[in-house]
Amino acid sequence: MILTGNKIIEEVKNGKIEINPFIENRVTTNSYDLSLGETIIRYKAEIIDPKVETPYVEIKIPNDGLVLKQGEFVLGHSNERIGSDFYVPLIHGKSGTARMGLFVHVTADLIDIGSHGVTTFQLYATLPVRLYPGILIAQVSFWVPFGNIILYKGKYQNSKGPRPSMTYKDFKYDVFKR
Amino acid sequence: MILTGSKINDEVKRGNITIKPFSTEQVNPNSYNYRLGPVLKVFERFDGYKSFFEEIEMPREGYILEAKKMYLATTYEVIGSQKYAMSLIGRSSLGRYGLFLQCSANLGHTSSTHKWTLEMVATIPIKLYPGMIIGQVSFWKNYGLFKKYCGRYGFLNHPQESLTPGDQKNYDINRKQNY
Numbered sequence: 477m478i479l480t481g482n483k484i485i486e487e488v489k490n491g492k493i494e495i496n497p498f499i500e501n502r503v504t505t506n507s508y509d510l511s512l513g514e515t516i517i518r519y520k521a522e523i524i525d526p527k528v529e530t531p532y533v534e535i536k537i538p539n540d541g542l543v544l545k546q547g548e549f550v551l552g553h554s555n556e557r558i559g560s561d562f563y564v565p566l567i568h569g570k571s572g573t574a575r576m577g578l579f580v581h582v583t584a585d586l587i588d589i590g591s592h593g594v595t596t597f598q599l600y601a602t603l604p605v606r607l608y609p610g611i612l613i614a615q616v617s618f619w620v621p622f623g624n625i626i627l628y629k630g631k632y633q634n635s636k637g638p639r640p641s642m643t644y645k646d647f648k649y650d651v652f653k654r
Numbered sequence: 655m656i657l658t659g660s661k662i663n664d665e666v667k668r669g670n671i672t673i674k675p676f677s678t679e680q681v682n683p684n685s686y687n688y689r690l691g692p693v694l695k696v697f698e699r700f701d702g703y704k705s706f707f708e709e710i711e712m713p714r715e716g717y718i719l720e721a722k723k724m725y726l727a728t729t730y731e732v733i734g735s736q737k738y739a740m741s742l743i744g745r746s747s748l749g750r751y752g753l754f755l756q757c758s759a760n761l762g763h764t765s766s767t768h769k770w771t772l773e774m775v776a777t778i779p780i781k782l783y784p785g786m787i788i789g790q791v792s793f794w795k796n797y798g799l800f801k802k803y804c805g806r807y808g809f810l811n812h813p814q815e816s817l818t819p820g821d822q823k824n825y826d827i828n829r830k831q832n833y
Contacts, residue, residue, distance in 0.1 A: 484720075484811060494813055498687070501748065519751075519778060521778075522779065523718055523778075523779040523780065523781060524751050524778055524779065524780040524781065525716070525784070526747075526748075526751065526780070526782070526786065527716075527780065527781075528696045531750070532773055547721075547722065547777070548750035549777035549778055551750060564656050564684050581749055582744070582752055582753065582754045582755075582777065583743050583744030583745075583748065583749040583753065583754055583755040583756065584744050584745055584746040584748075584749040584790070585743065586684070586741070586743060586792060587785075588682055588683040588684060588800070589658065589683045589684050589710055590683055592681075596744070596750060598749045598750060598752065599803050600777050602751060608806075617663060619655070619656050620655050620656070621655065621656055621657070621658045621684060622655035622656065622657050622658065622659055622661055622663070622795055623660050623661025623662075624658060624660040624661065625658050625660075625683070626658065626683055628659055628683045629684075630682075632746070636717070637691035639747070639750070640750060641747045641750035642746045642747060642752050643748070643751070643786075646747070646787055647783075647785070
């Protein structure tokens with residue numbers, strides 16, 4: 477079951493959903509609109525190796541915007557801190573964003589229950605696109621879980637800006653070695 | 655409704671969800687982390703009708719996916735459920751590297767149980783290791799009665815390229831007989 481906009485407003489007031497800052501006119505019928513924060517991350521490696529930390533640069537999006545070239549991939553972030561200990565959030569692009577050929581995530585729309593922080597966008601431009609800080613770029617919906625809840629305690633908790641991948645923490649063992 | 659990690663655990667024990675091999679360490683708050691199987695299919699050419707792929711065994715020291723090229727692989731685990739529908743996606747950690755892990759079709763039908771074919775497209779070249787944790791699968795409660803999955807892909811354990819539109823007619827006839 478997916479929450480309606482009215483239910484999202486109610487649960488923000490009850491403290492069961494965190495959206496901060498929360499602007500009521502950004503509530504849609506089934507979601508809440510997220511705005512783009514001013515920082516983006518661009519990886520510096522030519523080839524990514526998930527076993528090692530990948531170098532990157534942080535760039536501030538100027539007020540007159542920043543152009544993503546066709547085929548470019550960068551990380552962005554929401555201005556809003558979001559999360560819930562009671563519902564499962566899912567990230568989607570806004571249809572206006574998608575119509576410009578811009579992905580806001582490339583695979584993982586699912587957020588763990590109990591994860592709180594600004595969300596990292598995986599921005600992939602299939603066409604050239606100009607990004608401005610503060611534009612409404614994505615939306616978050618909330619879904620009812622089934623079963624006992626064990627909250628997220630993972631490595632991206634309390635993100636304050638875009639967070640690069642931390643896969644190098646995952647390589648504990650090789651399944652084919654055993 | 656989406657199943658929480660503890661519910662996934664319970665339903666694996668009850669046999670309503672199949673994940674083989676299963677490790678409680680790979681259970682997330684509302685999904686399960688799957689690994690990358692060792693067989694990769696690399697796109698070779700398109701003859702105007704269908705695509706041809708070359709099959710390779712990924713070396714343990716890793717294999718580099720070129721940017722903007724499509725690869726097929728499978729999950730290391732057999733994954734399925736007779737009771738729940740599934741959504742199979744990548745991990746946020748791989749998404750943060752710009753790796754597409756499904757090209758838009760994330761929905762897994764109730765009752766299909768197999769090693770899922772993954773469609774991978776890297777926006778930045780990336781090295782992948784066989785057996786690495788690469789994606790996550792979530793389980794969703796059904797509403798209404800369901801018909802058993804009788805599709806073409808739901809029993810395959812090998813990276814399976816698209817069956818050509820030319821096969822569609824035979825497929826539709828077969829499906830009618832199955833229902």
